[in-house]
Amino acid sequence: MNLNSSRSGVPQAHTPPQNIVNSAPSGVPLGNAPPAAYFQEDWRPDPASPLPLHVQISSCFSARISSGAWPAGMKLAPQRELCRLLGVNRSTLMTALGTLAGQGLIEGRRGGGTRVTAADNHSNNSTAHGSWSDYLEEGTHYPNLPAVQAINRLEFEPGLIRLGTGEPAPELLPGEAMTRVLAELASRPLPPLAYEEPLGNAGLRSAVSRQLLKQGIQAEPGSILITSGALQGLQLIALGLLPRSSTILLERPSYLYSIHAFQSAGIKFSGLQVDESGMVVSRLAAETLRTRAAMLYTIPSFHNPTGIVMDETRRQELMAVSGGIGLPILEDGAYQELWLDAPPPLPLKALDREGRVLHLGTLSKAASPGLRIGWIVGPEPVIRRLADIKMQTDYGASSLSQMAAARWLDGGYHEEHLALLRSRLRERRALMLQLLDAHFSGLATWSAPAGGFYIWLSLHRPLPLRRLFESARRAGLLLNTGDLYDRGDSRHLRLSYAYASPDELQRGLPALAAIIREPVNV
């Protein structure tokens, strides 16, 4: 449930049209973003084949064009990029492209790269209209931010050190324990994998109910909706509960700025200031009235991206103020269990006696993102409305995942893994803080987080963050810059100690400091 863990990074074939760009928050154009419409990196010519490499390439491309997989007008990746992806040198590529151009399958355009020819040999069809590719810029849902797309794409480049990724490193995921869960499931005949109830697997909802009780939240299974990760929870609330052109109040910066779930549903954001005790609530009532806000979104524990924990007094103030003005709250509890020093104060949901708080939880951060299991807790009528939308969207989450998640929670695997994960995260946090002390003391300030994944680095001077991103990328570093979480930001980076290995941190952080220190680099 955070930016980097999205893999959405499929580059778009074109810049989004004005009407989309205008309403989407912008300000994050990407300097050197490749133009997209790559072919997938699932094929390379075989040097052991008797066929010359260029023949293999031209045959492969030709087949994709004539099957329609590469439709008329599709732009190929730049030649340098193609050489890299195919693992061939430039002259081999040029020979192959020459063959295809000779067959009339591709054509170069001045300044526009190479494209699939409008009408190929197999079709005498006008391509002036009527292809799915014409719809790439349509649809009501925004594409991801270009910067997010770039990050997501670059996450698949081997060798880059990912300094801001919001998911646990693969070595922190419970491979062995999950295998045991699966073996347990397979040790008895599986029930038929039919559709689950609208709210989700009853066993899993009971297990989640027990788990929530440990966090102070009393929720019957009938108040819990299982979702495909917490992101889907946000999506369902955006589609199912909020009218178009509502306004959401939220911390600024916030994870929510980096995704489009709400914006695509026509919903606006209004950011509230944050201090070391969490969201500042002194102006909450006035802001609610001014913006006629429909709800408040907050990540009270180990906030993404700042790492701040809302303290107990602030939580009570927030509940009192929002109660007085009747403002519904959406509490994102994704990091609630990931305390490293001491448990955070009780979640807002635990303080709620009126059904005014919807609470989101997930197994993605503390167990495995690939399970795609999260939940929403709230008043039963609201949960049922969201379940109706969920069933219309995808007929519910995977039964297999739900059964595995129930076993994971009930079998004690979760608590066991959490203890291990916390100790690993403590080590990594200590290392990151030590490296920051050594290399960033003249450049930035930061606070030691009490849990979660993130350190919010405040640079002493503003920097052009997109250019910093590019400089870092050239140096082998992948950054999550502050502008993803607050459009106007120019002096923050979200660092994460959850993903990069200790060795990578030891190499990456000094390299980052060097880039920031030398203005010429940025």
Added chain:
Amino acid sequence: MNLNSSRSGVPQAHTPPQNIVNSAPSGVPLGNAPPAAYFQEDWRPDPASPLPLHVQISSCFSARISSGAWPAGMKLAPQRELCRLLGVNRSTLMTALGTLAGQGLIEGRRGGGTRVTAADNHSNNSTAHGSWSDYLEEGTHYPNLPAVQAINRLEFEPGLIRLGTGEPAPELLPGEAMTRVLAELASRPLPPLAYEEPLGNAGLRSAVSRQLLKQGIQAEPGSILITSGALQGLQLIALGLLPRSSTILLERPSYLYSIHAFQSAGIKFSGLQVDESGMVVSRLAAETLRTRAAMLYTIPSFHNPTGIVMDETRRQELMAVSGGIGLPILEDGAYQELWLDAPPPLPLKALDREGRVLHLGTLSKAASPGLRIGWIVGPEPVIRRLADIKMQTDYGASSLSQMAAARWLDGGYHEEHLALLRSRLRERRALMLQLLDAHFSGLATWSAPAGGFYIWLSLHRPLPLRRLFESARRAGLLLNTGDLYDRGDSRHLRLSYAYASPDELQRGLPALAAIIREPVNV
């Protein structure tokens, strides 16, 4: 991917507001639909407890009210219904409700049933605004049709014979084979369950690519997007490719009329006539121009709900006509593999050389719906745009499900199960046809389907279908009436031989004939 398999049936707390009802196709009000806002059926008082039943009930209700799970204003189910759900008699219930009313927690309203009191003891808060329940009628996504909600709810009532359900009966799902798949996965250490690539697990996409080849479709893994069932594919196309207020051409009747994926995105339908060779294409060009249609949706093989197979000539005509006018096609191949006599003609996607066809497939019909695995095949740039939306929606399908699905296809389980499933469906089809001959020959006409799940029963005379639905329900039969698939219909039923057991068919079909025969019953 069909109506009954949705379990969305969570009744709404209120009638949708006018602005939703007006734009949603209507005409399917439900006679005796209960007013909703039940409590979940996950609790009953314990007769063995020393506490009297009425005390257990009032304590349970009281806890739910004071936790906010039952928010102020929520309507309780009718008393008769509550007695049934709780397994108590009326006087016990009345005692419990009396206690709660005395505590000021619930109140009766003239003609309005029983509701949770506006301000409970735990809150001095005005409920004039500010509760999530106020948003039950908001949101851009429509609730399910009332009739669909009723069907979905009734599917959980034990004892009802489900004569139209579009999913395989639990005994036709591969419980044992799926257990073996899981055991295979657990026999080696699992890879970490991290996020998958935007297009989905690479191994699964390769397996799907090989599977599609058997159906005549040549698709590289890079042209395939894994979705959480085929329904999600429809949802992604609605959100990601089509502009608001586009028009879709489709068969009339069609499965697509029964779901809201497209309507909720502001997209309109225009139905085309169907004959025994499939969609009639003679007026396709004119209709496309008249409606300025953005695309055509079709289920060419074993159409839902009519069971019709588009013949080869018609497929070629359709491709030629739509090619000439540049009309993109969305082909729903959910039933493609479920032939019972001989394989159907090649899918439209196999005839496509221009990337003009998007093809949907699923494991829900021929393997297990609970896997929640489907796919979209199409031109790579389009697939990537859809992948971007998918990642924004739920960060991809469950890794566990994807790994199991890959094993299911690669391990030969799929082909083995298909053979078994076909032979079972043949038996059930034969039985249903025999029962129809015996009991419906004076009442209706029908055709023997060559595959899929459905027989489209044409009644000799029109009937008020909502009343027929209610009469049948009282007689223990759950029907999928024709108006779900064509708003104006009053003389069809979708029968399915996939769900009800042979014994149930033998009891249910004669009972249905008796209801239809006696006008007084309807």
